[in-house]
Amino acid sequence: MKRLLANVLTLGGAVLLLAACSPRVMTEVTMSYPARSVDEVRVFDVGDTVPNSSVAIGKVAVVDGGFATNCGYDRMLQLAKERTAETGGNGLLLTEHREPSFWGSSCHQLMGTMLSMSDMTVEPSLPNPVMEGIQRDAEELARRMEEMRPPKNSFRLNVGPSWILSEITVPKGTYKHLSGLEANVEYLHTWRNGVGVGVNGAFYRSSYEDGVFRDKSDFTILYIGPSLSGVTKLGKRWLLNAEIGLGYAHTDDGYNTSNGIGMQYKLGVDYMLSKQVGLGLELNSLLTNMKKPDGFELPDDKRYGFDRLGVLAGVRFYL
DSSP, X not given: OHHHHHHHHHHHHHHHHHHHTSXXXXXXXSOOOSOOOGGGOEEEOTTOXXXXXXXXXXXXXXXXXXXXXXXXXXXXXXXXXXXXXXXXOSEEEEEEEEOOOSSSOSSOEEEEEEEEOSOOOOOTTSOOHHHHHHHHHHHHHHHHHHHTSOOSEEEEEEEEEEEEOSOEEETTEEEOSEEEEEEEEEEEEEOTTSEEEEEEEEEEEEEEEOOSSSSEEEEEEEEEEEEEEEEXXXXXXXXXXXXXXXXXXXXXXXXXXXXXXXXXXXXXEEEESSSSEEEEEEEEEEEEEEOOOXXXXXXXXXXXXXXXXXXXXXXXXXX
C-alpha cells in the first residue's frame, strides 16, 4: 500500500512538473467547423491585412505556463496553428507578439484571431469585418490603457499631525513621542509603466516645556531630497502610490543644530476629483542619521538621529 501511494505521488508530481514546463494554450471560440490539417492554416503576421472573406471564429493565446521550456517562436506558433486547425480554421492573424525579456517571461508569447477563409482575395475598397473588428478592439484597448495611466506630472501639498518616535534629550531632560505639525510639498514625474521620480521637501515643528532659559522651546526638522516612486491606478479615479527617498536633513532642538541624511518612506492614496485636481491621504516616515553635537554623550551602539511618523492630507494638481 505504501509503495502504491509513493508511486501515485511520484507520478502526480511528474505530471504537474511536465504541465508547468509546457506552454499554456487558451482559446475563446465563437464558432467552430470540422477540424482541418495544420498545413492548411495560413499565418498572417501582426499588422497584415487578411482576405475580405475572412470570418473570425475565435481567439487563441499561447503563453508561458509558469516554468515553460521549449517555448521559442516556432514552437509557440505551431501550437497556435494546431489549435486553429482543431477549431476548423484555416487562417491565423497574429494580433500581439510578446518577445522574451529580462523582466518578463523567457518565452515568446502569441495572441491571435482564428479565421475561416473561403478565398485569399484582399480588396481594400470592400468591407473587411475582421480588420474592422480588430481596429475597434485596438482603439478600445488604447482608450482603456490611457484611462488607467497615472498622471504624468503631479504637484502635492500636504499638512497634518506628526510624531517623533525617538527620544529628544535637552538640558531640562528627555522627551518621548513628541507630537507636532508637518507640512510637505512634492513634485512627481511618472512614466507610463507607473515608475516615477520626484523631489520632496518637508518641515516639521513641535514645542516642548523648557523651563531652563524659557517656558517653551521649539523642535524642528527640515528635509529635502529626491525620491523613487511606484504609482498604480485603481479604477478611474483612485491612485495608490509608494515612495522611498534619501536626502538632506537638518534639526534644531532649541539648543543644538545638526545636519545629516534622512530616509523617507511614503504610502498614499489619491482621489481624482477631475483630470487636473485631486485629494490625497498619506502615511509617511522619516528616519534621520545626524552629526552628533560636540559634547553630546551617546553609547556606541546608538545613533544620533530622530525618527518621525506622520499622517497627512492635502491637495493634488495633475498635469
